[in-house]
Amino acid sequence: MHTVLTMNRIVFSLFLILTSFALRAQTSDCACFVKGVVKDQHTGQPIVGATVLIVGKNSGVFTDENGRYELRNLCPGAYTLECRIIGYNPFREKLDLTAGHEENFNLEEQEVHLKDVEITAHRTDAPSSQPLSTISGADLDKTRGQNLAESLKGFTGVTSLQTGSSISKPVIHGLHSNRILIMNNGVRQEGQQWGSEHAPEIDPFIATRLSVVKGAAGVRYGSDAIGGVILVEPEELPFDKALSGEVNAVGFTNGRQGVLSGTLQGSIKGFKGFGWRAQGTIKRGGNIRTPGYFLDNTGISEKNFSLAAGYRNKGFGIDVFYSRFDTQIGIFSGSHIGSVTDLLSVIENGEPFVKSGFSYNIARPNQNVSHELIKAETHYHFQNGNRFQWTIARQLNDRNEFDLHRPRNDSIAALNKPELTFKLTTLTNDVIWDHKPIAGKLAGQLGISTLYQYNLMDGRPLIPNFNQFNIGFFWMERYVTNGWELEAGARYDYRSLTSFRIVNREKVSQDFKFANFSGTLGATRNFSEKFSARLNFGTAWRAPNVSELFSDGVHHGAAAFEKGDATLKAEKALNTIASVKYASPKFTAEIGGYYNIISDFIYLKPQPEPILTVRGAFPYFKYTQTDASFKGIDLSANWEFMKHTTVSSKLSYLRVYDRRNDNYLVLIPANRIDNQIKYELPEDAKWHKAYFSIGNLFVAQQKRVPPASDFLAPPKAYSLWNAQVGTTFHVTEKQQLEVGLSVQNIFNVAYRDYLNRFRYYADDMGRNVSLRLKWKFGAYD
Amino acid sequence: MRMTRKISSMLLLAAAVSFTQCKDAGDDVQIDDENELITSVTLKFTEEGTTNVQSFSYKDADGDGGNAPTAFDTIALKPNKTYTLAIELLDESKTPASNITEEVAEESDEHLFVYTPSPSTLLTYTYGDKDVNNYAIGLTGKAVTTAAGLGKMKVQLRHQPGSKNGTPGPGSDDVNLDFNLKVQ
Structure with missing residues (x-):
């Protein structure tokens, strides 16, 4: 087999x-x-x-x-x-x-x-009264070759937190890291998400759909779903279908990066109800170029693959899935600083001291990260409409971080060990019961989720080892009546955490317990054929993570001394999100507003006195809790103002406030507007899906920052132009070739983004031209 | 069919059981002595023509964070004197303490000590050693005081692997301390 x-x-x-x-x-x-x-x-x-x-x-x-x-x-x-x-x-x-x-x-x-x-009515499990945006098909193809967070940037309200150009984390409505949840193929992704330079360990080529659920979705998804949930979903397995596949090749001029990904899938003759798929991706890139200079040691090397098989018979189904993600990322060597003096002098210099040409070589400092997921899922549909589903998964996240400097001691240096190693193993179990509709109007879902996790840490003390256990129970019901759709749900979570660390050469362990109730209430109303509205109130929670509890040292990327607090309570979010949609054939518009109140929001509060270390005095920050409000508007509109020509606009507006201290909060994405104009050629025998588009992204300066909170004021506003052209060739009846050419940052503008952690050191990426080829063959789709 | 279902359920159960073979993260905590810290910096001034050694230290035995530094001495020197200045770096978080000075000496072509008095009239520093590339190191040198006064002396250890060129510019700080300096 x-x-x-x-x-x-x-x-x-x-x-x-x-x-x-x-x-x-x-x-x-x-x-x-x-x-x-x-x-x-x-x-x-x-x-x-x-x-x-x-x-x-x-x-x-x-x-x-x-x-x-x-x-x-x-x-x-x-x-x-x-x-x-x-x-x-x-x-x-x-x-x-x-x-x-x-x-x-x-x-x-x-x-x-x-x-x-x-x-293709994909089950997403999110409350249907919450906004859900999905990218798939041709739109997803245009993002191919980019990492997960970059692929999601087309959604309103979604931005990214970057460390240079190769490490990006998705940000939804201003929240990121442990405040959003990524569901990778139905399993909650568990890496070291607390780190701002820890990107999600997912190959976007696994997915044929990427979706974002905006707003607190704690009832269905449990802990961490405060800002939203990202769903990474592959295509259904090709049960009893002929062999098919696709090959994607993408080349980028900046970083001279190449990405090659292939998928092969099919069934087995004589084995009815069986389907399988194999997929793999290779990525290799070198030093990134800003408009003025190369960034030393910014190469990337990535090798990923996944295997899946499944079986269906009447109401019964079973799927097994294995994936491995393996990346080696160079960290710009000019970002290594030892002291505040180092940081201030590179800021004053305006550009990095370390100069470089082009190279594919990845040297210290770098990250080597691998993530393995093995999952089995089985379900059974009963004749009467009930449905049972059980998913078990095991993830192993292996993160190794190498500092710029090897140890001075030769015998230790010879080992070439990473200065930081984290091995996080997570076992999850999810059992879900969909009950049959009651009186033809009420449908619902009940579930139990468990998570067991342990972290093994080696090297420079940063976060402790820990064991963590979580159990959650949820129940959601939905009632449909004339023009209205109402839903409600509740959840209870219990979490216990035991940490182990060395204090004064002694092992110290500490126990923590957290418990939380979450709820959701929502309504959808269809006023007319073109006009509909949704409203959702949802809560979510998040237990403080180990870095917030136990950090005690200098965060060198940020030139800050960060100290944890073991008495932190869990964060709770109450999110109200409303949206109105108007859709006619020529004009579509959606406006959504949200108001997310997070009580006991954990953040780094500047302390009046700096803290003294052997590398000098560092600004001192303590993890503290406050009440924060996140208010924003997402607006999108499409208008076909001329035949074949569409203009589209997307606006993301966000205001964040620290309500206890009457102040702003740091690291909140700036407001932005994205405009595109697209011309599509009429379909004919030769030209399929041919288009040309040109667009502009304007990102404002973030002016709402606490006074004197940073070494450098947030960067100025910037405006970037981009253009795309593409078409599909039908080579034979069963073979298609899609070609796309795009240019990002056409005018090679030098800019810095407030949410790029390298904004102190260097400009962002310069012009980048990319060519995409996708060859599809067999009974694909 | 029923057979397949049974087999599948058994497979799932087997997988579930294998998943429960959990490790306890608590068993795995151990003291790691392979990390290099600099916990103490001692400046040794020997007055020329005498054997008077005056030592001034910065000490933070448990490294960054944890307990506050236990010592951060004021350098007290006499005016118009010449001193031999030697520096000693230790990692006292280990037992026995490891001598970082030796390791810096072994890799002197990657390291540079920088001594910056302010105001600069308080003291003049002259390097007394060279690495294989004929660049200064600063493990030992000469400090000449002038008139009496109060100020600071910044002591930096610049780590410059592959980029040492005799200037403080390249690399990053491994030590960056502002000692109070009193010449009287």
Whole structure:
């Protein structure tokens, strides 16, 4: 049996097939109807209790025990049909009951088979009243070759926290690290997320969909889902489908970086219900160039692969998934500072002291990080509509950080050991029960999640070793009635943490216990076909992490002495998020507002006196708690103002305030606006999906910072231009070649971003031209 | 079918069991003596023509954080005298304490001590040693005081692997201390 597979489907994501929209009409009076069956592609079983509704009409129906639905008394016209199941990303399909099919309507009463529509109604499990943005298909292809955080930057309200150009962490509504959660293929990603220079250990090529749930989603996802959740989801495995695959090749001029990724997937003849996938990525890049100079030692080398296999039979399914992520990242050597004096002199110099040319070589300081995930998931759909799912996963995160300087002692230096090693092992268990709809109107989900984690640390003392255990119980229900969709949920979490460290050459252990209730309440209202609104109140929590409890030393990247506090309590967020959407064929706009109040928000508070070390006095910061408010607006609009030509705008606006101290907070992303204009060539036999676009990103200066909180004022506002051109060639019926060329920072503008930790030392990346090729073959899609 | 389900469940169970073979992070905590710290810096001034040695120290035995430094002496010298200045670096967080001065001496082509009095009229420092590339090191040198006065003396150890060029510019600080200086 082949076991060269990959990309197991995310546990939670099912595919539905909405079979045959049938419609019937006598004349042009309002007697059309649409009917069909909603099926689960996993199993071919009908789905009981899915909502099917016509957007804008206050009429929705549930599918019956055979998965059937029927919507009657429709007038001829254009409609949008929507299908929803709890936790699924709503699927919409446009139906035209007039144009092109008019003849059919005039026929005798009979079922007219329009087309088979495959619905990719992915289950996301987030409350449906919370905003969910997804990138997939051609839009995701345009981000290929970039790391995870960079791939998500197209969403409003999402930015990144960077350490140079190669380490990026996603930021949602101003929150990052342990305040957002990443679900990698249905499993919560557990690395050393507390570190601002610890990027998520995920290969974006694993995913065919990347989604962001904005706002607190603590009920469904548990601890850390304060700012939002990122979902990394692979495609469903190709059960009983022919062999297919794709090869992606991306080249970037800046860093002379090349990325090659391939996927092969299929089934086994004679083994019904089986599917497999194998996927791998290689990335290699050298020194990054700013408009004026190269950055020494900024190369990257990455090798990732994943294997997946699954089996389906009627209501039963099982998937296994293995992935390995392995990266070696050079850290710009000019960012190594020993003392405040060092930092001030590089700031004064305006550019790095360390000069360099181009090189692929990765030397000290560097990070070598690997992350392994093995996961098994099984589920069973009962005939009556109940569903059971069990997921177990084990992750091993192995992070090694090498300082610029080897130890002076030759015999120790000869070992070439990393100065910091963290080995974090995490075992998770999730059991979920979807109960069958009650009275055809109420559907819900119950679950238990456990997590066991232990951390082994070696080298320079930074964070302690620890054992951590967490258990959570949740329950969510959703009620659908005319035009309204209401949902509510609650969760209880209990966490215990035992830390072990050396104090004065003695082992000291300490126990911590945290417990929390979370809740969510939401409503969605469809006012008309074009106009809908959502409102959600959600809470989430986060226990202080070990670095916040125990830090005690100089953070050299930040030239700050950071001290933890073992008496910190858990952080709690109460998030209100509302959005209104207007969608017509030529114009779409969505405006969302949020107000996230985080009580006992943990942050580094500057202390009046500096702290003395052998490298001089460092500004002294203590982890302290306050109440913070995060208010913001996300606005996006698309307007096809001319045939084939669309202009789109995205605005992210955020204001953050420290309510206890009447002050601002540091490291909050600046407001920004992104504008694009895109021209799409009409489809013809030769040109498929051909387009040209040009865009601009304007990032304002962050002016809301606490006074005298930093060595350097936040960088000035900047404006970057970019352009893309691309098309798809149909080589043969079963082979496609997609080509895309893009230029970032066209005018090679020298700029620095407030959320790039290297803003003290060097400019950001200069012009970058990239060429993307994607070859798809076989029965893909 | 039923068979497959049974096998799968058993596989899952087996996997679950194997996952419970957890390690306890507490068993693994140990004192790591492979990290290099500089916990004490001692300046030894020997007045020329005498054997009078005056030592002035900075000491923080447990390194950064933890307990505050236990000593940060004021350098007290006489005016218009010539002193031989030697420096000693120790890591006293280990038992026995390790001598970092020796290690700096072994890798003298990567290190440079910089002594900066302020005001600069208080004292003049002259290097008394050279590395293999004929660049100064500063493990030993001569300090000449002039008129009486109060000020500071900055003592830096610049770590400059591969970039040492005789100037303080390259590299980063391994030591950066502002001693109070009293010439009277």
